Amino acid sequence: xxxxxxxxxxxxxxxxxxxxxxxxxxxxxxxxxxxxxxxxxxxxxxxxxxxxxxxxxxxxxxxxxxxxxxxxxxxxxxxxxxxxxxxxxxxxxxxxxxxxxxxxxxxxxxxxxxxxxxxxxxxxxxxxxxxxxxxxxxxxxxxxxxxxxxxxxxxxxxxxxxxxxxxxxxxxxxxxxxxxxxxxxxxxx
Numbered sequence: 304x305x306x307x308x309x310x311x312x313x314x315x316x317x318x319x320x321x322x323x324x325x326x327x328x329x330x331x332x333x334x335x336x337x338x339x340x341x342x343x344x345x346x347x348x349x350x351x352x353x354x355x356x357x358x359x360x361x362x363x364x365x366x367x368x369x370x371x372x373x374x375x376x377x378x379x380x381x382x383x384x385x386x387x388x389x390x391x392x393x394x395x396x397x398x399x400x401x402x403x404x405x406x407x408x409x410x411x412x413x414x415x416x417x418x419x420x421x422x423x424x425x426x427x428x429x430x431x432x433x434x435x436x437x438x439x440x441x442x443x444x445x446x447x448x449x450x451x452x453x454x455x456x457x458x459x460x461x462x463x464x465x466x467x468x469x470x471x472x473x474x475x476x477x478x479x480x481x482x483x484x485x486x487x488x489x490x491x492x
Contacts (some may be wrong), residue, residue, distance in 0.1 A: 318343045318374060322481070323348060347378060376391040391406030396416060396420040420457065427459050428457050428461060428463065430445075432466060463477045464482070467481060
């Protein structure tokens with residue numbers, strides 16, 4: 304399903320807007336999902352929860368997401384993604400399972416990781432951090448120029464992640480982007 308050098312909103316199957324779940328945004332995730340444009344995406348992480356609580360939270364968020372026509376992607380565990388009925392799996396390219404019928408979205412940060420995603424024919428990549436983030440305050444962002452250089456190496460759609468907001472996505476001129484805090488903060492304002 305990978306699309307060669309597809310960085311526009313004309314690519315099919317990959318939403319333009321993504322929300323990543325996190326312990327920090329959990330209290331407002333249901334509201335945030337309802338506010339997303341129809342056909343967006345949710346990457347469910349919630350690593351902080353015990354297995355039973357994680358499953359319950361997944362089921363609740365997945366139901367909310369699907370009412371909005373959103374894709375639901377499970378982080379890091381292809382087997383759970385299949386069992387729980389996720390649409391895909393998210394994680395480092397080298398840890399994504401071989402073709403399973405699930406969408407495979409790779410987390411990438413540099414040239415080597417983009418090459419790995421190309422090698423496994425990932426469906427899309429989340430390239431980060433574009434800008435400094437609260438998640439990784441010590442890490443500097445790639446910045447627009449380096450982000451574009453790295454994105455040009457990907458043979459599939461690229462989703463900008465890291466310090467992203469609607470305003471930054473517009474100034475970057477990038478159609479696909481994701482946020483953990485950025486979307487939630489905008490809903491609160």
